Amino acid sequence: MGVELKPFHLEWLAFQDANPRSVLLAPRGHGKTTVADVLYVLWRVLNDPDARVLVVSNTLQQAKAFLRETAGHLLGPELSRVWGGRKGARWTETEIEVPRRRVAKEPTITAAGTGGAIISRHYDLIVCDDVLDEENTVSAAQREKVRTWFFKTLLPCLEPDGEIHVIGTRWHYADLYGELMEAGWPARVDRALQEDGSALWPERFDAASLAAIRRQAGARIFNCQYQNDPSGYEGAVFKYRDFRFYEPGGEPEGLQVFAAADLAISRSESADYFAFVVVGLDAEGDIYVLESFRDRLTFNGQVEYIISRAALHSPLRIGIEATAYQQALAQELARRAALPVVEIRDTRDKVTRAWKLAAHFETGRVLLRRDAAELQEELLQFPHGPHDDQVDALGYAVELAAGYKDFVVRNF
The missing domain is CATH 3.30.420.240 (Nucleotidyltransferase; domain 5)
Structure with a gap:
């Protein structure tokens, strides 16, 4: 499949497998979508073709892109040998189906955007991949809108024994990710720069390149997007909103x-x-x-x-x-x-x-x-x-x- 997994990638997969509900926060550019979304979904579907999976992202367009990556692997020479490579009745931008043993109104994998309608459907696995962005976290009203959709629309679609994995990068100290962690959801938070100054993935982002990104992007953005530290949004004396x-x-x-x-x-x-x-x-x-x-x-x-x-x-x-x-x-x-x-x-x-x-x-x-x-x-x-x-x-x-x-x- 052409995917090189680092030890921390394998730890992500093990973390998701061990926790039916989880929050995984990873730095930008460190492979969280490929590993914790695409590969995890592929593993679940290949082990259980009857599984009903929902992949959600901040926009429907982004969710479609993630689904295309997953579908591409399914149709590739390596995986198609495993499941036969035969498309099911539904194979579109937003839904794909592999041959299965049971009849279900839900396809094998469905793509949806944050805030989208998900009516009368039920899923065994929901992966929320980057459901937050700058636009839907910029104000308290926007954050509450996402929160309401997550708890009132999305979570009720999960089967009682189903799995839901929320993966992303912090945007705000009061965002949905923070709320889930405060509520006790098992969480793993990775930072591009470790406490000892070493890089999480030095082959891709060494300490010098990360320092350059911080200079270019600014401290607040770097800390959120690469360190998963949103504290810069609110200081005790100085407020980022005043800058x-x-x-x-x-x-x-x-x-x-x-x-x-x-x-x-x-x-x-x-x-x-x-x-x-x-x-x-x-x-x-x-x-x-x-x-x-x-x-x-x-x-x-x-x-x-x-x-x-x-x-x-x-x-x-x-x-x-x-x-x-x-x-x-x-x-x-x-x-x-x-x-x-x-x-x-x-x-x-x-x-x-x-x-x-x-x-x-x-x-x-x-x-x-x-x-x-x-x-x-x-x-x-x-x-x-x-x-x-x-x-x-x-x-x-x-x-x-x-x-x-x-x-x-x-x-x-």
Whole structure:
């Protein structure tokens, strides 16, 4: 059949076989349809030609495509030898039938779309393959519509001793997949990137290619579609729905540029993270986040980085929080490059400062680069995420750009 199965593919099949009701969440491009839909259905039909199977996807067109793949394997030289290759009375885009022992009004396999009518039919196996998409999860009303259809229309079509397997990828923290798992359905959740940083399927998506996808798609989309982690939709302080984006290179010309740093507080080689953010203010008062950076740098490394970015962007002001260590770094910058460094004295705690920054997002004033995945992650995970350095630096840079006077700024 030309299908190469990896160990995790075999685990998917074993998981479905062991659980009459299951939720399998897998990353995009990792073979979930071919394995958990097509191959599983083929195995069931070849073992029981009398089985009545329903395959559902987000659209009828998509379900038809899945059925074509299944039918193609059935008619191929390898499998046709097993069951004889003789088409039944029904063989269309939405229904196929193999020779069977019992008479049933349902064909062997039926294709249907999410929300479609399924009247007076009963099935031994239902496979829900990608029944969710962006359109039917974008609002609470759409999610409720899918939920109602699933519980009131689809589930009653399943025989009491039948199987139903829901396979897909997360779209929203309150989607149907999450509800089923919360209700206790056996679930397996796979991520393209494992906790140790290794790739689930390195031959197809190695860690470097996944990092490139994350930069291109953005943190929220990558985490949902490849990590099955929808938490980015709702942060504790920053909400994804408040984010405005611009494409790299799409910022207007003539921006007034400001920058700010959240400095590592130690001179050691293994210091805390250093963060640097550059923003640009346009004539309408919108603030474009031009770049953001976070890394562990030594004292000299931080100085050199700020000098290099200042040479590129020519900021009107570079904000640095006032502490003894940071004052020393600011003075070194002024000595070596005569940069427009200003000291920021702010007695507010990190969370209070973050709420001030979140207000700018809520009013639509701040625009993020669409490929700034790391910054998006840090904002959406704040204050519970592992890092908050870029959040602090961005807050200072935005306040410099917005011209707020509710904290003291003085020149060195």
